[in-house]
Amino acid sequence: GRLSESVIFRNHDVQVIANPVSPSMISPSSRLQARKALGIRDDQFVGLTIAEQLDDPNKCVRETVETFFNTLDSLAIDSAYILIGSGGAGIEKDFPKVVRLGQLASQDISKLGPAANVSISMSTAESSGLTIAEAGAMGVLPIARNVGGMPEQIKDGHDGYLCDSFSELSRVISFSVANPSTVNRMGSLARDKILKERAGANVARKYIELYSSL
Numbered sequence: 372g373r374l375s376e377s378v379i380f381r382n383h384d385v386q387v388i389a390n391p392v393s394p395s396m397i398s399p400s401s402r403l404q405a406r407k408a409l410g411i412r413d414d415q416f417v418g419l420t421i422a423e424q425l426d427d428p429n430k431c432v433r434e435t436v437e438t439f440f441n442t443l444d445s446l447a448i449d450s451a452y453i454l455i456g457s458g459g460a461g462i463e464k465d466f467p468k469v470v471r472l473g474q475l476a477s478q479d480i481s482k483l484g485p486a487a488n489v490s491i492s493m494s495t496a497e498s499s500g501l502t503i504a505e506a507g508a509m510g511v512l513p514i515a516r517n518v519g520g521m522p523e524q525i526k527d528g529h530d531g532y533l534c535d536s537f538s539e540l541s542r543v544i545s546f547s548v549a550n551p552s553t554v555n556r557m558g559s560l561a562r563d564k565i566l567k568e569r570a571g572a573n574v575a576r577k578y579i580e581l582y583s584s585l
Contacts, residue, residue, distance in 0.1 A: 390501065392501070395480075400483070404485075408483060408486075415450055417450065418436075418452045419486075419506065420454055420490070420491055420492065421456060421480065421506070423456055425456045425457065429494055429496055430494050436462065436469060438541055443548065452469050455480060457474045484509050487506075489547055490502070490503065490506030490512065492514070493515070496518060496519055507564060509562070510561070511558055511561075512532075513525055514534060521533060530557055
């Protein structure tokens with residue numbers, strides 16, 4: 372990773388152990404169950420953003436939602452967008468197809484989040500990006516801005532997409548709509564990766580192996 376390339380740690384063995392995702396995220400609802408609970412039709416293309424503070428300007432939530440709907444409207448695709456987190460009041464006035472759920476516990480996110488086809492995080496600064504890991508755990512394709520720790524979590528084009536701009540995000544959304552089987556396959560790969568790297572038991576095992584090697 373990037374830490375091993377730094378001047379201080381360049382000549383040292385660097386091992387990164389990611390924080391585990393909540394156990395409830397490991398056994399999510401099905402997409403059909405989640406959509407039924409939210410009143411979202413099966414033929415709609417659905418986006419998702421999870422953020423502690425939706426009003427945080429660094430999260431770029433409004434710009435993300437606007438890009439999502441503008442892209443899909445231009446393709447005549449019916450859509451919806453799920454927002455999970457505090458804040459965001461009034462966004463439904465500008466974007467009536469937004470479903471704002473407020474702050475939710477992990478077990479509730481795992482019940483409703485799988486309704487989405489893609490999870491998008493266009494934050495201008497992000498470190499570990501737990502919400503991207505949560506999306507992956509649910510089998511939802513993660514799309515993130517190519518900043519901070521995101522390249523450490525997503526292998527671009529394999530288990531998610533990295534974007535450098537909103538115009539690139541628009542292209543990724545267009546591709547995702549046109550290639551649902553690819554989206555589902557990549558979402559499954561993202562889930563497999565999270566189960567391997569961030570399930571609680573596997574994280575604990577990595578710590579045991581690390582300390583045993585010292």
